[in-house]
Amino acid sequence: MATINRFEDLETWKLAKSLADDVYAAYQSSPALKRDFKLWDQMNASSGSIMDNISEGFERNSRDEFINFLSYAKGSSGELKSQLYRAESRKYFSKMLFEDLYEKTDKVARKIGSHMAYLKTCNYRGIKFKDRTKIPPTKPKPNDTQSSERKENKKTGSSSSEGSSKQ
Numbered sequence: 001m002a003t004i005n006r007f008e009d010l011e012t013w014k015l016a017k018s019l020a021d022d023v024y025a026a027y028q029s030s031p032a033l034k035r036d037f038k039l040w041d042q043m044n045a046s047s048g049s050i051m052d053n054i055s056e057g058f059e060r061n062s063r064d065e066f067i068n069f070l071s072y073a074k075g076s077s078g079e080l081k082s083q084l085y086r087a088e089s090r091k092y093f094s095k096m097l098f099e100d101l102y103e104k105t106d107k108v109a110r111k112i113g114s115h116m117a118y119l120k121t122c123n124y125r126g127i128k129f130k131d132r133t134k135i136p137p138t139k140p141k142p143n144d145t146q147s148s149e150r151k152e153n154k155k156t157g158s159s160s161s162e163g164s165s166k167q
Contacts, residue, residue: 007054007055007058007059008055010054010058010115011111012054012070012073012108012111012112012115013051013054013055013058015104015107015108015111016047016050016051016054016073016108017051018104019047019050019051019080019101019104019105019108020047020048020050020051022100022101022104023043023044023047023080023101024044024047026093026097026101027040027043027044029093030087030092030093032090032091032092033087033092033093036087036090036092039083039086039087039090039092042079042083043080043083043084043087046076046077046079046080046083047076047080049072049073049076049079050073050076050077050080050108050112051073052073053069053070053072053073053076054069054070054073054112056069057069057070057072057073060126061126061127062125062126062127063119063122063124063125063126064125064126065126066119066126067116067119067120070112070115070116070119071116073112074109074112074113074116077105077106077108077109077112078109080105081102081105081106081109084098084101084102084105085098
């Protein structure tokens, strides 16, 4: 398997970019959607967020962070699906265009889900953690026994000097 060094080489990112381009083309072809700036802004943001989160997660150089950002990207695809429903119900574009964009969005979401599942099976944690293969156990501090005695005395209301003082 070839090593991928750039997020632009990821199939999930390529699909997300193509989807964002298609969403923009739909906007350009719909005068009605151009007038509904709020909905268009949300659609533009969520389609861009899909590809942005894929690239940001990849650049973190950590498998676990990448999975987390892929999760955000998948969530943004869910947002876009909902926005597509709103645009279609408002007759901003045809049923055929809606179905095409919805299917592409769903394909991106499925691909992201598969990518996440694959990453969860990998033992490689990423460059960020190359020196952190094992977390060393913490050693008790020399004053830990004294501080635990003080804590216990606070609970009982006595001090360590009370029991040992002679009058």
